[in-house]
Amino acid sequence: MALPIVFNYGHGNIHCMDTNTPGTRIRELRKMHGITQMQLSKAVQIDQSTLSDIERGANFGADLLMRLTDCLQSTPQFIMRGE
Numbered sequence: 001m002a003l004p005i006v007f008n009y010g011h012g013n014i015h016c017m018d019t020n021t022p023g024t025r026i027r028e029l030r031k032m033h034g035i036t037q038m039q040l041s042k043a044v045q046i047d048q049s050t051l052s053d054i055e056r057g058a059n060f061g062a063d064l065l066m067r068l069t070d071c072l073q074s075t076p077q078f079i080m081r082g083e
Helices: 022-032 037-043 048-055 062-072 076-081
Strands: 006-009 012-015
Touching: 022 048, 022 062, 022 076, 037 048, 037 062, 062 076
Parallel strands: none
Antiparallel strands: 006 012
């Protein structure tokens, strides 16, 4: 059984094993900040169902990516590539 790789990002830890897609990285960042899907979706001006779809793998555009990075205190590179 592989152990998750943990690294510090901002004010918390992210377990890389579970964050291999942009959607899962968004979900982990959201949870790390203690934000619900409803709160984040309102902050970035999308429907909660759209955010749920994104966390499960749906595509999204650059404009939304930038709003997500601002709200989640992250970078586009981390969300899209895990870097």
